[in-house]
Amino acid sequence: MQFKDEFRNSGLVRRVLEEIARVVTHDWVIMEICGGQTHALLHSGLDELLPPQIELVHGPGCPVCVTSLELIDKALAIASLPGVIFTSYGDMLRVPGSERDLFSVRAAGGQIRVVYSPLDAVRIAQENPDKQVVFFAIGFETTAPANATSVLQAKALGLKNYSVLVSQVCVPPAMHVILNSPGNRVQGFLAAGHVCAVMGYWEYLPIAQRYQVPITVTGFEPLDLVQGVLMTVQQLEKGTCEVQNAYPRVVTQQGNLAAQAIIQRVYQPCDRNWRGIGLIPQSGWGLRPEWQEYDAEYRFPVGHLRTQESPLCIAGQILQGLKKPTDCHAFGNQCTPTNPLGATMVSSEGTCAAYYRYGRD
Amino acid sequence: MCLGVPGKIIEIYDGSGLRMCKVDFGGVVREACIETLPDAKVGDYTIIHAGFALNILSEAEAQESLAALRELTAVEEELGMNHSNDPSGSQEG
Amino acid sequence: MLPTIVMEETDKSMEKNQKTPFMQGPFCPIPLRHNDQILIGHGSGGQMTQELIRQVFLPSFASDPLLLGNDFANLNLPENIGSQGHLIVSTDAHIVTPLFFPGGDIGRLAVCGTVNDVSMSGAIPLYLTAGFILEEGLPIETLSRVVHSMKVASEEAGVQIVAGDTKVVEKGKADGLFITTTGVGWLQEGFQIGGEQARPGDTVLISGSVGQHGIAVLAARGELGFETDLQSDTAPLNHLIQEILKAAPHTRVLRDPTRGGLATTLNEIATQSNVSIQINEEDVPVLPAVRVACEMLGFDPFYIANEGKVIVITPPEEADAAIMAMRNNVLGNQAAQIGTVFPHPQARVLLHTPIGGTRILDVLAGELLPRIC
Numbered sequence: 001m002q003f004k005d006e007f008r009n010s011g012l013v014r015r016v017l018e019e020i021a022r023v024v025t026h027d028w029v030i031m032e033i034c035g036g037q038t039h040a041l042l043h044s045g046l047d048e049l050l051p052p053q054i055e056l057v058h059g060p061g062c063p064v065c066v067t068s069l070e071l072i073d074k075a076l077a078i079a080s081l082p083g084v085i086f087t088s089y090g091d092m093l094r095v096p097g098s099e100r101d102l103f104s105v106r107a108a109g110g111q112i113r114v115v116y117s118p119l120d121a122v123r124i125a126q127e128n129p130d131k132q133v134v135f136f137a138i139g140f141e142t143t144a145p146a147n148a149t150s151v152l153q154a155k156a157l158g159l160k161n162y163s164v165l166v167s168q169v170c171v172p173p174a175m176h177v178i179l180n181s182p183g184n185r186v187q188g189f190l191a192a193g194h195v196c197a198v199m200g201y202w203e204y205l206p207i208a209q210r211y212q213v214p215i216t217v218t219g220f221e222p223l224d225l226v227q228g229v230l231m232t233v234q235q236l237e238k239g240t241c242e243v244q245n246a247y248p249r250v251v252t253q254q255g256n257l258a259a260q261a262i263i264q265r266v267y268q269p270c271d272r273n274w275r276g277i278g279l280i281p282q283s284g285w286g287l288r289p290e291w292q293e294y295d296a297e298y299r300f301p302v303g304h305l306r307t308q309e310s311p312l313c314i315a316g317q318i319l320q321g322l323k324k325p326t327d328c329h330a331f332g333n334q335c336t337p338t339n340p341l342g343a344t345m346v347s348s349e350g351t352c353a354a355y356y357r358y359g360r361d
Numbered sequence: 362m363c364l365g366v367p368g369k370i371i372e373i374y375d376g377s378g379l380r381m382c383k384v385d386f387g388g389v390v391r392e393a394c395i396e397t398l399p400d401a402k403v404g405d406y407t408i409i410h411a412g413f414a415l416n417i418l419s420e421a422e423a424q425e426s427l428a429a430l431r432e433l434t435a436v437e438e439e440l441g442m443n444h445s446n447d448p449s450g451s452q453e454g
Numbered sequence: 455m456l457p458t459i460v461m462e463e464t465d466k467s468m469e470k471n472q473k474t475p476f477m478q479g480p481f482c483p484i485p486l487r488h489n490d491q492i493l494i495g496h497g498s499g500g501q502m503t504q505e506l507i508r509q510v511f512l513p514s515f516a517s518d519p520l521l522l523g524n525d526f527a528n529l530n531l532p533e534n535i536g537s538q539g540h541l542i543v544s545t546d547a548h549i550v551t552p553l554f555f556p557g558g559d560i561g562r563l564a565v566c567g568t569v570n571d572v573s574m575s576g577a578i579p580l581y582l583t584a585g586f587i588l589e590e591g592l593p594i595e596t597l598s599r600v601v602h603s604m605k606v607a608s609e610e611a612g613v614q615i616v617a618g619d620t621k622v623v624e625k626g627k628a629d630g631l632f633i634t635t636t637g638v639g640w641l642q643e644g645f646q647i648g649g650e651q652a653r654p655g656d657t658v659l660i661s662g663s664v665g666q667h668g669i670a671v672l673a674a675r676g677e678l679g680f681e682t683d684l685q686s687d688t689a690p691l692n693h694l695i696q697e698i699l700k701a702a703p704h705t706r707v708l709r710d711p712t713r714g715g716l717a718t719t720l721n722e723i724a725t726q727s728n729v730s731i732q733i734n735e736e737d738v739p740v741l742p743a744v745r746v747a748c749e750m751l752g753f754d755p756f757y758i759a760n761e762g763k764v765i766v767i768t769p770p771e772e773a774d775a776a777i778m779a780m781r782n783n784v785l786g787n788q789a790a791q792i793g794t795v796f797p798h799p800q801a802r803v804l805l806h807t808p809i810g811g812t813r814i815l816d817v818l819a820g821e822l823l824p825r826i827c
Contacts, residue, residue, distance in 0.1 A: 258398065388682060
């Protein structure tokens with residue numbers, strides 16, 4: 001078993017799609033909150049193969065897209081400082097701040113490096129003792145163990161030139177906001193499989209209960225996605241609101257305890273500003289006070305930054321599933337992947353970029 | 362950002378005090394950190410995301426999921442046992 | 455251009471001042487014999503340049519025009535070429551880093567890249583020029599390896615390097631070396647091949663698997679930390695193309711999917727020809743290692759550069775013959791039919807996914823993998 005091709009079996013995917021079409025009798029709105037799932041659905045063309053009664057809405061699951069504009073501007077300011085090597089996951093390079101992005105900072109002479117893993121950033125710090133290395137620690141719960149371990153490792157190695165700019169966000173608080181929103185139409189959720197691999201899915205039980213919505217923990221291969229949709233639709237048709245696991249080969253209810261322990265050593269809950277949505281209390285993680293010396297916001301006070309979003313950008317409404325990219329007047333006109341007005345057009349997992357790239361219009 | 366990708370642990374070692382491993386993704390080998398998997402062994406499959414392991418993959422659960430879907434949809438394909446039927450892409454190497 | 459002036463004045467002054475080392479001034483001091491690095495003086499046009507050309511370039515690029523030592527190459531068209539035809543010219547700059555990668559190096563890339571560009575017209579490539587910008591401090595041994603590799607590649611392709619130039623820039627200004635090549639070829643009368651020639655109903659073929667070159671270079675760079683046995687597919691395609699044209703003389707389009715990959719190149723063709731193209735994802739060959747590397751890094755193999763593959767668009771009745779011709783050649787043994795051309799007002803490239811869905815393959819936006827060719 002390779003755990004990959006088996007879950008891409010086209011014949012079985014088509015059979016499951018037929019089964020969904022067979023059981024669905026009402027219109028349903030289902031949301032996924034995972035940039036990777038948005039991408040996978042559109043990449044495989046699955047979103048267009050679901051029966052017309054099912055409307056798939058893409059929530060704020062792209063950590064690049066929801067990182068606050070103020071934090072992006074801080075990142076750009078820090079990256080522009082002489083003597084700083086700014087490291088980040090690849091997608092952050094093109095995210096527009098108020099006035100520019102990391103690519104243009106690099107063109108102006110800033111040292112920016114893409115890393116695949118936060119441990120690569122720690123290695124860069126070891127190899128460049130005369131420079132300050134800053135890692136842009138963004139992500140949902142999936143990247144939290146990795147980002148946190150980099151801080152632990154920097155301490156273990158006695159590095160004084162490594163710090164992290166933290167933008168960790170958590171899924172459950174966002175779900176509360178969406179479900180509490182007056183215009184909410186979402187009736188069921190696909191929970192992000194890899195977030196749940198780390199955190200488990202016990203956090204979703206009270207959400208399902210309180211808002212009476214079925215939630216299915218879902219993976220990323222075509223077969224995982226259709227299975228997630230099928231199980232959600234089955235519950236919607238039955239009127240049940242349980243949390244079910246359609247990704248049991250990776251996810252358990254309690255999650256990965258060792259990973260959670262790493263997170264808790266380094267991080268504590270904090271309020272976070274979600275770009276396009278606003279402040280969601282206790283919706284993210286920040287460094288615990290004892291790790292403050294590794295906090296780039298503390299090490300590089302860059303002062304009050306005036307942030308300026310494009311007035312044309314409706315990313316916030318798209319992130320909450322209230323609007324689609326095709327509802328935006330700027331979509332495909334003033335706002336394209338080469339000239340993005342907001343974060344959802346920049347990240348390849350962002351809804352607008354995905355719609356544009358995969359031609360949904 | 363990259364998706365998590367499944368791979369097989371082929372070597373486990375200490376890397377500057379961290380529990381590290383080499384993962385074979387099928388033609389590509391990369392180092393990954395398994396501080397998150399204190400019980401992982403060589404031969405286990407795991408999902409790697411940003412150079413870190415998320416969890417160990419359970420073959421039993423995978424087989425069960427596939428069996429359940431096949432039963433549900435009354436499909437008679439043989440999955441993972443007959444590669445010549447693999448429709449997931451032209452394979453070369 | 456090749457210099458022919460010898461700075462005799464300088465030599466005499468050196469003899470006079472034997473006891474006092476000649477350190478500064480408008481002329482580069484002639485270095486000690488055991489220099490193993492490129493120095494600024496190598497680009498001066500003087501004795502050091504001469505020596506570099508004699509010792510490093512001429513042994514590999516021993517064509518008659520070069521040996522003659524003029525600033526120009528006086529060339530003949532080979533006798534067996536018909537008198538009715540067209541001159542085809544192409545030029546390319548190569549800035550790949552690292553200079554050496556599995557399956558190739560910047561020299562091989564330079565020769566094959568330009569040979570292939572000329573060949574995409576249906577022409578037989580004949581002659582190349584090569585301009586080098588060398589960084590001060592580049593080990594001469596590295597340059598020799600690159601030059602030797604260019605000799606091997608040009609022999610494979612059957613072309614001659616007939617003119618060249620060398621300049622040196624200060625340390626830090628050139629990442630080792632940059633190469634610019636220009637190629638000249640002869641296109642027999644009777645061929646109408648170009649990106650604007652695709653017509654609805656035509657078949658789209660590819661000579662082999664995609665994404666190898668970009669991933670091999672990325673792995674060689676070591677920044678993303680993965681190991682693989684993948685090799686770049688850099689190769690001269692002119693012989694393969696001539697075989698394709700013999701079997702499928704009404705071939706409409708030939709193009710190698712280099713920067714931007716298969717997707718970008720198909721979009722260029724669709725736009726030029728004002729048609730749309732549909733591709734079956736399952737039919738495009740991709741090596742498992744390329745697929746996996748792309749998944750890990752979040753890339754799409756259809757956007758990764760290739761340096762030894764050609765897209766062939768033929769009328770439907772000639773598709774089978776073209777594929778047979780490709781598969782009979784080692785460079786085309788994984789050739790496959792991947793799609794068709796159809797009329798559509800928006801000049802799109804559509805991909806049918808294995809599960810029966812569709813997505814649009816747009817052009818690459820922005821930088822994907824920098825400095826890979």
